[in-house]
Amino acid sequence: MAKSYSCVLCNKTHLTVNNRRTIINEKLRDYLARTLKRNVENATVCLKCRAQVYRDMKTVMNSPQIRQGIATCQSNDDEDPDFLAEETLPSELFSPKSIQLNLSSTSKSHRRCTVCQKNSSNRHRQVVVPHEARTQAFIEKCIVIPANSRCCPNHLLGNYFTQESISKIPEVNSTTLFNRSDITELLNRVRGTLTLNVKLNFDCSHSLSEEDYQRLTGLTRNQFEAVANTVTDLRKSEIRSVKTCLAILLVKLRTGLSNIKKKMWYDCQ
Ligand SMILES: [Zn+2]
Ligand SMILES: [Zn+2]
Structure with a gap:
């Protein structure tokens, strides 16, 4: 029987040659190894997850804290001879989710719909919850939806949840673990919405x-x-x-x- 390839991230099985990549790129390998806390040498990843990881890596590298981190490294260089600028980056990149806040959140599963909890399948394709909808859920229901969560497309109208869907989102966890970039990202999204709302906005x-x-x-x-x-x-x-x-x-x-x-x-x- 031919070997079946599955994605280390979304666990999708039977990946075709055209929809999989062996993890060779060093940065990608390190990033995934740290995120998944296991060795991913010679493992495979599907193209969608790979693209998402590259986007995430880019966002993290461009985030203000990382930039500030780089700036701090440079300014600390002279005072501390053992200070290694490169070493600061990974720990900042993967700053642990150690800040527990009393904010409820939805399940972290990428295979189940955030709203109706149905499993994703070939017949029920799910989409990534847009950041606008995640912010909407936070503002209207004070519920945190982790990045890259999925939902059935019919819960959305444009980039926002319909009113019916928003009332159905179940709170799975009563507290949520954040790292520093999660909190900054959340604040930025809420700020973005507030700036938008200066104008009449029928979308949200x-x-x-x-x-x-x-x-x-x-x-x-x-x-x-x-x-x-x-x-x-x-x-x-x-x-x-x-x-x-x-x-x-x-x-x-x-x-x-x-x-x-x-x-x-x-x-x-
Ligand atoms: Zn995948
Ligand atoms: Zn659903």
Whole structure:
């Protein structure tokens, strides 16, 4: 029988030649060995996980703490002759998850849906929960969804959870372990959302009150969600989501504001 290759990260089995790589790259090997706390020599990884790991490695290297770490190393160089700049990097990179906070979180499993707990399979393909949705869950439910968690695509509308899904997300752990970069990342995501919400944002439903919805669109938040869920063909673009298009249409119908006035009005918000 032919040997079956599986991915060290997602445990996907029967990887084809085109969908697997033997872990040869030294940086990748070290990173995975440290993350998984085992030897990964000659192990295989699927292309999706490999791409994700490279992205993670890049993010960690570009994070402000690492940059600061590098800067600190350089400034400490003269005072401490035994100080090795390179040695500081790995420990910063893999700063242990030792900060326990009383914040509930979802399961760390990458194979089960964060919302309905269904297992992923060929028939039920799951997607990585977008960071916008993770931030939404934290703001609305105070629940932490670990990076790279998966969910069924139907729980999402664009990059956010639907209101129904968000109410279903189960709290699996009552406390969460963080490392320093996790906390910085969380704060940055929340900051990002707050800056976004300076403008009217129909994509993230918590940014507008029930009253805002009714005043602007004539619909309740749930009605708006329901309509948005059924819309398949609106002129959406990179910068304008289905919900934004729908909101503009409804506001226009309700107020009779011309496009130009409306643009001025949206820009003023
Ligand atoms: Zn994989
Ligand atoms: Zn699901």
